[in-house]
Amino acid sequence: MGCAISGSGVTPRSPENRNSEDISPARLTPDHIRLIKESWRVIQEDIAKVGIIMFVRLFETHPECKDVFFLFRDVKDLESLHTSRELRAHGLRVMSFIEKSVARLDQLEQLETLARELGKSHFRYNAPPKYYGYVGAEFICAVRPVLKDRWTSELEQAWQTLFQYVTAIMKDSYLEEERSHTLSSSRERPDTRSTAV
Numbered sequence: 365m366g367c368a369i370s371g372s373g374v375t376p377r378s379p380e381n382r383n384s385e386d387i388s389p390a391r392l393t394p395d396h397i398r399l400i401k402e403s404w405r406v407i408q409e410d411i412a413k414v415g416i417i418m419f420v421r422l423f424e425t426h427p428e429c430k431d432v433f434f435l436f437r438d439v440k441d442l443e444s445l446h447t448s449r450e451l452r453a454h455g456l457r458v459m460s461f462i463e464k465s466v467a468r469l470d471q472l473e474q475l476e477t478l479a480r481e482l483g484k485s486h487f488r489y490n491a492p493p494k495y496y497g498y499v500g501a502e503f504i505c506a507v508r509p510v511l512k513d514r515w516t517s518e519l520e521q522a523w524q525t526l527f528q529y530v531t532a533i534m535k536d537s538y539l540e541e542e543r544s545h546t547l548s549s550s551r552e553r554p555d556t557r558s559t560a561v
C-alpha cells in the first residue's frame with residue numbers, strides 16, 4: 365500500500381505547512397491543464413475502482429478521516445470496504461466532482477464556484493480543512509498504477525496543483541461559512557436572553 369509522492373517542485377501547501385492567511389489558489393498552467401485532461405481519459409475508465417482505492421487508502425493512512433463519516437466510522441475491517449456499495453457510491457460522487465473539475469479547467473471561475481459549494485457542504489458535514497490535503501495524495505497513489513508508464517513527474521505535479529487549487533478554495537469557503545455561523549449565533553444570543561427576561 366506504500367506510495368511515495370515524488371518531489372514536485374511545487375511549493376508544498378499541505379494544511380500543516382500552509383499559512384492560515386494563505387488562501388490563494390495554486391496556479392494551473394496550460395501544460396498542467398493539457399496533462400490532466402489527457403490522463404483523465406484513461407483514469408475515467410477505472411473511475412469506480414480509483415474512488416474505492418483512494419478512500420480505503422485515506423482511511424488506512426489517516427483513520428481520523430474515517431471518523432468524520434457516519435457511514436464508515438464503525439467499520440473495523442478496512443479490507444471489507446473494497447466491496448462496500450456505500451463506499452463505491454461515495455467514491456463515485458467524489459470522482460464525479462473531479463470529472464466536473466477537469467471539464468471546467470478552461471473556465472476557472474466555474475471551477476471556483478463548484479469548489480466553493482463543496483467547501484460549504486463540508487462545513488455542514490463537519491469535515492475540516494486540515495484533512496483536505498490528504499485526498500490529493502491518495503488520489504495520486506490510486507491513479508498511478510492505472511496510468512502505468514504514462515505516469516511522469518510532470519503529470520504528478522499537474523494533479524497536485526489541481527488538488528491544491530480546489531482544496532484552497534474549499535478551505536476558504538469552509539472558513540467563510542464557519543465565520544458566518546459564528547456571527548449569526550453570537551447575534552442570536554442577546555436576543556434569546558432579552559426574551560427570556
Ligand code: HEM
Binds near residue numbers: 430432457458461495
Ligand atoms: C479534495 C478533497 C475532497 C473532495 C474533492 C471531496 C468531495 C466530496 C463530494 C463530491 C462529496 C459528495 C457530496 C457533495 O457534493 O457535497 C463529499 C461528501 C462528503 N465528504 Fe468530501 N471531499 C473531500 C475531502 C473530504 C475529507 C478529507 C473528508 C473527511 C475528513 C470528507 C468528508 C465528507 C463527508 C462526511 C461527506 C458526506 C458523506 C455522506 O454523504 O454521508 N471529504 N465530498
